[in-house]
Amino acid sequence: MRRWLGARPFPWESPQPQLEAELVRQFVSMLNISILQSFVAIPLFGLLMYRHAPGWRILFWSGLFLLMELLFARLAHRFRLQARRQEQVFAHYLGLRRLMLCSAMVWSMMMWFMFPEQEGAYRIVVVLWLAGGFAAVCLLMAPCRDLHLTFFIGYWAYPLYRFYSEGGVLYSALLAGAVIFILVQWEFLSSFNPLLRDTVRLREQNAVVLRRLQSVHAESEGKRELLEQRRNMLRQAVEQLHALAESDVLTGCLNQRALRSRMAALDQDAEAAWSLAMLDLDDFKSINDRFGHLVGDQVLQQSAQHIAACLQPEMILARYGGEEFVVLAPGLAPERLAETMERVRLVLAEAGLDGLPAGLAQTVSIGVAGRPEEGGSQQALLRADAALYSAKQQGRNRVRVWREDRQA
Numbered sequence: 001m002r003r004w005l006g007a008r009p010f011p012w013e014s015p016q017p018q019l020e021a022e023l024v025r026q027f028v029s030m031l032n033i034s035i036l037q038s039f040v041a042i043p044l045f046g047l048l049m050y051r052h053a054p055g056w057r058i059l060f061w062s063g064l065f066l067l068m069e070l071l072f073a074r075l076a077h078r079f080r081l082q083a084r085r086q087e088q089v090f091a092h093y094l095g096l097r098r099l100m101l102c103s104a105m106v107w108s109m110m111m112w113f114m115f116p117e118q119e120g121a122y123r124i125v126v127v128l129w130l131a132g133g134f135a136a137v138c139l140l141m142a143p144c145r146d147l148h149l150t151f152f153i154g155y156w157a158y159p160l161y162r163f164y165s166e167g168g169v170l171y172s173a174l175l176a177g178a179v180i181f182i183l184v185q186w187e188f189l190s191s192f193n194p195l196l197r198d199t200v201r202l203r204e205q206n207a208v209v210l211r212r213l214q215s216v217h218a219e220s221e222g223k224r225e226l227l228e229q230r231r232n233m234l235r236q237a238v239e240q241l242h243a244l245a246e247s248d249v250l251t252g253c254l255n256q257r258a259l260r261s262r263m264a265a266l267d268q269d270a271e272a273a274w275s276l277a278m279l280d281l282d283d284f285k286s287i288n289d290r291f292g293h294l295v296g297d298q299v300l301q302q303s304a305q306h307i308a309a310c311l312q313p314e315m316i317l318a319r320y321g322g323e324e325f326v327v328l329a330p331g332l333a334p335e336r337l338a339e340t341m342e343r344v345r346l347v348l349a350e351a352g353l354d355g356l357p358a359g360l361a362q363t364v365s366i367g368v369a370g371r372p373e374e375g376g377s378q379q380a381l382l383r384a385d386a387a388l389y390s391a392k393q394q395g396r397n398r399v400r401v402w403r404e405d406r407q408a
Contacts, residue, residue, distance in 0.1 A: 021089045022204065028079050028096065031072060038069045045129060068103050075099060100147055127174065130159055131181060138185045148189055156182060248319040250297055251304035259318035259326055263377035266330060275334040275370040276377070277327040277341050278384040279307065282363040282396040284323035287356070295355035299362055302353045310344045326381075334370035334401050341366045341399045349397060363397035370402075 046062040079092040134155055156178065163175035246258035254262070266274050281287075281303060288296040300323065307325060308317050316328040329337045348364050356362065367387030372379045387402040394400070 021086045024089050024093045025083075027093075028076055028083075031096070032076050032080075035069050035073050035076065038065065042066055042069075068099070071099055072096070097147070101150065127159075130155075130178075134181075135185065138189055148186070152182060152186070251301055251319050253304050253308065253325070254316060254318035256318065256320055259316070259320070259328065260377075262316055262318075262328055263380075266328075266371075267376040272330065273333065273371060274328065274330045275332050275337045275368060276329065276380050276384055277337055277366050277368045278320065278381070278388045279325040279327065279341070279344070279364050279366045280388055280392070281323040282365055282392075284362075287362070291355060298355040299353050302351070303348060303362060303364070306347050306351055307344050310340060310347055312340070315340075326384075334368045338368045338399050338401050341368060345397065345399055365391040365396045366399040367391055368399065368401045 042062055042065045046058050049058045075092070075096050079089075079096070083089045083092045160175060160178060163171045163178060246254055246261075248255045263276075266272055281299070284296065284299070287299055300319075304317070304319065304325065307327070311317060311327065312329075314330055315332075316330075318326050318328070320326045327337070327341070329340075345364055345366060349361050351361070352358065353362055365388055367384045367390065369380045369383035369387060371377075372383065375382075383402040387400040391398045391400040
């Protein structure tokens with residue numbers, strides 16, 4: 001029977017069940033649209049039949065149409081709710097296919113009830129309805145190729161018989177036109193079915209490509225994030241190495257190399273004002289001799305912390321060497337820097353440092369110099385060192401500012 005109908009294997013027997021399942025979904029989607037249209041078209045056609053056909057015939061075929069549409073709506077609703085997996089799609093398709101086959105087999109009886117006995121405008125309306133309805137149902141049944149021939153015979157058997165039996169030029173023309181129309185629709189279905197299958201296959205291929213692209217994108221995003229993390233780690237490592245390269249190991253402030261780099265940068269701006277101070281811990285050698293180098297290291301560390309606490313954020317503290325420190329103050333006049341250094345001197349003189357006996361203070365002598373007109377930072381260091389020497393000569397624990405007349 002299926003061979004006579006020209007049927008292909010059932011969807012679940014196909015070598016591509018996933019493709020067949022998608023075709024079934026397409027069929028149900030078109031069926032849902034046709035159901036809504038039928039509930040509008042059937043009452044409208046019944047209204048057009050009023051007074052042109054017996055009322056019982058109108059009620060019979062209209063009721064039969066609506067009943068079948070309700071059954072289709074019920075099955076389509078179940079399909080939408082329950083057909084999630086592939087096997088569920090095929091299970092629900094069986095019920096829809098049986099109802100579709102049943103509807104195709106009762107078309108002959110329905111055509112007999114619909115076709116009027118008398119000539120007139122109503123008969124022309126029926127003929128037009130036959131053509132339009134047939135085209136719509138052909139589109140609906142495009143995915144169900146195994147039902148095409150049954151539907152064609154059921155739909156057109158009685159109308160073609162009537163056209164043939166009526167005789168006359170008009171009905172012969174209608175018969176010829178109907179046959180041509182049927183052949184055109186058959187050709188349409190024969191070409192539409194492969195086109196629909198190719199469309200579904202292409203959509204699946206596009207979905208596969210899209211999923212691969214999404215996977216590649218997600219993988220690339222992951223790699224980008226990993227690369228960004230590694231880049232941040234590398235940047236942090238470089239910053240740490242740079243900080244270590246510029247830091248004094250013992251005190252944590254800048255070392256002499258970093259200080260000279262900062263001073264060279266200030267020298268590049270010929271109009272920038274700045275000043276610097278050189279600090280020397282008084283009698284530090286005696287601290288090492290009396291209490292040992294470990295205590296001396298503690299005194300250096302604590303002294304650097306007290307000095308840094310007195311400085312403004314833009315000031316730079318560096319260990320110049322041994323017990324000597326340098327404070328670089330961009331944008332500050334030497335007199336203002338001297339005021340800050342006086343606070344440093346007082347803080348250190350009053351601070352009780354760990355490792356030293358109570359009452360023994362670690363004092364500091366400080367020399368301050370501004371930016372010279374010639375010689376740059378190197379000349380400023382020499383002047384600050386000269387002012388520091390003057391402070392040492394005058395009894396230590398004091399601040400001196402270098403002046404042009406070389407009087408501190």
